[in-house]
Amino acid sequence: MTVLSCSGLRRRFGDVLAVDDVSFTITEGETYGLLGPNGAGKTTTISMITGVLSPDAGEVLVAGEPMSIHAIAAKRLVGYVPQELALYPDLTGRENLRFFASLYGAPKSRVDHVLDVVGLADRAGDLAREYSGGMKRRLNVAIGLLHEPRLLVLDEPTAGVDPQSRNQIMDNVRALAADGMAILYTTHYMEEAERLCDRVGVIDSGRLIAEGTRRELVERLGERDRISLLLDGDVTHAAAVLGSIRNVHGVAAHGQGLELVVDDARETLPQVLSAISADGVVVRSAEVTEPNLETVFLHLTGKALRE
Amino acid sequence: MRHALLIAARDLRERARDRTAYVLALVLPLGLAGIFTLILGNVGGDSQLFRYAVVDSDRGAVARTFTEEVLRGAASSGAIEIRAAASEQEARSWVDKGEATAAFLLPVGLTEDVLAGRAARIEVVGDVDAPTGTQVARSLAQSYTDRLTAVRQAVAATVHSGLTTSPAELAAEAAAALPRVSVAEDTTLSRQLDAKTQYAAGMAVFFLFFAVQLGVTGLLEERRLGTMARLLAAPVRRSSILLGKLLTSVAIGVLSMTVLIVASSLLMGARWGSPAGVALLVLSGVLAATGAMAVVAALAKTAEQAGGWQAVTAIVLGSLGGAFFPVSQAGGLLEKLSLLAPHRWFLRGLADLAGGDVAAVLPSVAAMTAFAAVTCTAALLLFRKVVPS
C-alpha cells in the first residue's frame, strides 16, 4: 500500500529553485533514500512532505490524506526527525519525549518504549545538553517514533555521529521498516543509502534525476559487479568451471589471476569459491568490486556526492 | 488551546531551571526596590515611616481635638504613627535619637488662649534628617491652627455681640467646627503612593517587561534550537504555537508580580492596596508588557537581537512611564508621551487605588488593556510572517 505519494513538488526561495518537479512514492515497509549533495533540495522536499513548508506547486498525500501546513490529520501520520538536532537542551531526555508525546497525543508508555528502542533508557533523566552528540541524535530520532507514525521521515539522521550511534540508528530504521513503517531517509552518505534503502532517488539541484534500487541504477549505467581472484593451480580449468555458473557473465584470465563479471557479487562469491575448491584449486585472495551509488552519482552529474 | 497550554507548560518548566529568569523576574526588582527605599526613602519622604511624638501640656479641649481628631485620623489612614510623650524633654530626645520624625508640642494654656481669642501656636520639633516628615508635621499643625484662627475670630464676634455663651460650649463648638483634618483628606497626599510602595511598584513593573520577554522570545529560541520545525510538523495549529508563547509570558509575568507584591509587602512594608484592584492592574499590566515585548520579538531575527531591543524598549518605556521617577509631574511633551507607557498607567492605577475604591483603577486598566490589544494583534500579524510557510 502506498503511504507517501508526492507529485510535481516545486518550491522556490527568491532566485533559487530549491525543488523542481519532484515526484515519488513510498509503500508500506519500504525504505526510500533521497541521496544528494548539500544544497540539492532534500530538506526542502522533506519540509513540504511534513507540512512545515507549502509547496509552490505539487501535492503530497500521506496514506491518502492531503498534506499542507494546516493539515492536522495528515501530520498525525508522519514522524519527523529534522536534520538539525531539534531538542530542548534544558529538559531531560524523558521530558523532551513527554512533551512531544503530549503534542501528538501519544500514550505515556510510548516514552519508555522509545527510550529503550534507541538505547537511552539509562540516561533518560539527564538533561539533553549533557548528552554526547550521538545520544542527542538518538533522542532526535526517538521523538519521531513516539506516535508510531505510518511514515517516518529522517533528514540526515546520522550527521556527525560516532559509529556506535550511527549503527544503532540504522538498526532502528531497519527494524521499523520490518514492522511495516514507510521510511523516507535522506543522506549524502552513499554507504548508508546502499545499506539501508530499498530504493534510492538521486537528487541534484532540486531535480530527481534517477530512481530505483541500487542494482537498477547501477545497471542502467552499464556497470556490473566484479570478482577478482588470485589462484594457486590450473587457472584455465578454473575459468571454464566458473564460466558455467549461472550468475557469472564473463571470465578473463591474466597469469594466476581471474576477473569475473557477475550479477550479484555478494551472492555469487560463495558459489564461486565452493566451485573452485571442489576443483582442487586454492584461492589465495578474492576481491569484490560493486559499482556503487557514488559511481552512479558521478555518472549522472559529473560531480562527486561529497565535495 | 490544549496545545497552547502544553507549549506554555513546557516553556515554564524550562524557565524554572533558568537562573536568569529568577534574577530578572524577582531578585533584581526586589533588590533594587529595597535599595531605593533605603537610600531615598529617608530623604524623599516616606510618609509611612513618619512617627510623631505628641506632648500635651495643655490638657484642654483644643489640644485633645488635635491629638484625637487630626492626628488619630491621619494615623488611622496609615500615613503616620503617633506616640504620646510625657514631657517636651522626652519628645525631643526621641527626635534626636531618630525614634520620632518630629514632635508636636502643645503648650500649656493652648485651649485658654483660643477661648480668649488669643493667637495659638503649636510648635513642631523636627528631625533635620527627615525634612519631609517635619514638613508634613508642620503642615498638619499649620492647617489646624489656621482653622483655630477662624474659630477664634468667630469667638471674638460672639463675645462682642454680647451673647452669653459659656466658654465650655464655645470650646465644644470650636472642636466640632474643626473639620476632621487628616492626611487622608488631602488630595495631593492621598493620590500619591508612599515611597516604599512607589519603589516596589516601579521596579516590579519595570522588570515585568524583562520577565515577560522570556516567554515571547521563546519563539525565536525555538527557531534557533530547531524545535520550531518539529512544532510546525506536529498536528498543532500554528496559532497555538504563538498563543503558547504569549501564555508563557503572561504566566511568568503574573507569577513574578505576585511574588514581588507579596515579598515587598512582607519584607519592605509596601502597601499595594485592595487585592481585587491590584489583581486587575497586574493582569492588564502583564498583558500590555507581553504585547510590547512580543512586537519587538517579532521584529527581531534572533533571540539575542530581540533581547537587546527588548531591553532598550523596556528602559525607554519604563523611564517614560515613571518607573524610576514620576514623569507625570514633569509636564509638557514628556508628560504627554508618558501616557503611551503602560508603566505610567500601572502606577497611576495603584495611586488611584490607594485614594479610592476598586473602581478607581478602571481607567488605568482600560488604558493598559487597549495597549495590550493593539500590541498583541500587531505581534500576531508580524509573527505570521516570521514563521516559515
Ligand SMILES: Nc1ncnc2c1ncn2[C@@H]1O[C@H](COP(=O)(O)OP(=O)(O)O)[C@@H](O)[C@H]1O
Ligand atoms: N529558507 C530558505 N531560504 C532561502 N533559500 C533556501 C532556504 N532553504 C533552502 N534554501 C536553498 O535551497 C536549496 C536547497 O536547500 P536544502 O533543501 O536545504 O538542501 P539539502 O537539504 O539537500 O542540503 C539550497 O540552495 C538552499 O540554499
Ligand SMILES: [Mg+2]
Ligand atoms: Mg538538508
